[in-house]
Amino acid sequence: MRYCITLRSRPDGRITGWYDGSEKCWSTDRRRQNLFEKERDAKPVCRELRSRWPRNAPVINIEAEQTEVTPSTIYSGPIERRDIHQIPDRTGIQNRLELEREIEMFETVCSERHADHIHGDFNTRRIVLAPPISTMGEDTHITQWEAFATLGNGRHLMMGDDPRLHKMPAAPTLADFFRHRFVPMVANHLLQSARLASRAGLDEKAVIACLLHDIAMAGLVTADHGYWGAQLIEPYVDGEVSWAVRHHQALRYFPDESVGYSYPDAYIRYFGEDYQPPDYIRQAYEQARRHKWYMTSRLITINDVYAFDPEVVVDIDDFDDLIGRNFRQPKDGLGFDNSPVAHMWRSMIWPHNSL
Numbered sequence: 362m363r364y365c366i367t368l369r370s371r372p373d374g375r376i377t378g379w380y381d382g383s384e385k386c387w388s389t390d391r392r393r394q395n396l397f398e399k400e401r402d403a404k405p406v407c408r409e410l411r412s413r414w415p416r417n418a419p420v421i422n423i424e425a426e427q428t429e430v431t432p433s434t435i436y437s438g439p440i441e442r443r444d445i446h447q448i449p450d451r452t453g454i455q456n457r458l459e460l461e462r463e464i465e466m467f468e469t470v471c472s473e474r475h476a477d478h479i480h481g482d483f484n485t486r487r488i489v490l491a492p493p494i495s496t497m498g499e500d501t502h503i504t505q506w507e508a509f510a511t512l513g514n515g516r517h518l519m520m521g522d523d524p525r526l527h528k529m530p531a532a533p534t535l536a537d538f539f540r541h542r543f544v545p546m547v548a549n550h551l552l553q554s555a556r557l558a559s560r561a562g563l564d565e566k567a568v569i570a571c572l573l574h575d576i577a578m579a580g581l582v583t584a585d586h587g588y589w590g591a592q593l594i595e596p597y598v599d600g601e602v603s604w605a606v607r608h609h610q611a612l613r614y615f616p617d618e619s620v621g622y623s624y625p626d627a628y629i630r631y632f633g634e635d636y637q638p639p640d641y642i643r644q645a646y647e648q649a650r651r652h653k654w655y656m657t658s659r660l661i662t663i664n665d666v667y668a669f670d671p672e673v674v675v676d677i678d679d680f681d682d683l684i685g686r687n688f689r690q691p692k693d694g695l696g697f698d699n700s701p702v703a704h705m706w707r708s709m710i711w712p713h714n715s716l
Contacts, residue, residue, distance in 0.1 A: 362425055364403045365394040366410060369420040371545070375525065379427065380410060391427050404678070411674055418674035419545035424527060487519045488512070489713045494582070518715035529710045532694030535684055539677040542709045543579035551575055552675035555683075557664045567660045569598065569687040570605040572680060574661045580709045585610060589705075596700040597689045605658035611645035613662045614638045620659060625666045 366380035368387055378387035382395035397403040403423045411418035488508045496502040512518065522528055527541040539548050555572035563571075577589035587610025595603045616623045628636070649655055684690070691698030696706035708714075 363396045419549045489519045519713045523713045536677045547579035554664045570602045608649040608658040609661040611642045
């Protein structure tokens with residue numbers, strides 16, 4: 362297998378460019394992608410690209426060679442032009458203008474392809490149903506099921522690999538989910554949080570807990586994400602770690618001045634000045650406050666609120682050793698080890714399976 366370096370869109374994760382080895386670095390033509398025989402050969406180049414364009418660093422990644430143009434490597438709508446204009450002009454204004462012109466050409470081609478897809482042969486389409494939990498209160502909660510009446514004759518529900526997503530390895534690791542499934546902003550937040558904890562000299566249980574505390578928000582759901590996240594990692598980490606992840610859900614709403622944790626100002630912006638957590642959260646906090654592992658969970662909250670710097674990008678590879686010592690990666694891969702939570706990992710591998 363050979364490898365390339367891609368630049369993906371922030372809004373929808375689709376590829377906007379490939380590293381081509383030229384002075385301007387990026388091309389929108391897949392055929393120009395610079396290929397590396399080994400993944401390790403691409404890592405120093407990827408790090409250099411991330412350092413040159415820090416705002417886009419979370420969406421610059423090493424991937425398997427792109428051998429064909431699929432819906433995952435073309436746009437179905439307008440390109441997020443913000444990414445191009447945020448690139449520091451370090452390769453000269455001429456190269457910058459050439460890249461923008463190339464993006465404009467790419468956008469035109471992809472808009473035409475999108476029009477063909479929408480208005481052309483509907484029989485070739487695969488239908489994606491949104492999870493009911495995400496459509497409650499919306500018209501789609503009822504209307505999307507009308508798609509069943511249109512199925513057949515080559516028009517089917519999505520099952521298996523979604524061509525818009527990176528194909529996961531046969532035995533995926535935690536790092537694979539960080540790279541190819543987690544929301545880039547949330548993944549980088551987790552990595553920043555773990556690095557803060559490590560630099561503060563905390564023990565490895567606290568550091569790995571920081572690395573995993575919002576894992577459910579990164580790949581599954583936002584509501585009660587501490588509980589979902591704890592369940593997701595429970596078979597693979599020490600009990601203290603999963604306990605800490607579960608209870609940071611409640612602790613983050615309650616200050617502890619003895620360790621310098623105040624109610625986050627951001628929560629006032631997020632939820633309003635009058636927001637009060639529900640009773641089950643308050644009860645969970647009171648129980649956690651008396652528990653022997655309270656401080657491990659509290660350390661998550663301390664290293665949580667300061668880990669949102671958009672200018673700082675941390676690589677999951679920096680935590681290889683930590684993960685090796687503190688996360689029991691199953692030999693058959695996450696999702697295929699017959700654990701009680703394997704289905705949760707598979708749901709992130711194939712998030713658009715209809716059944």
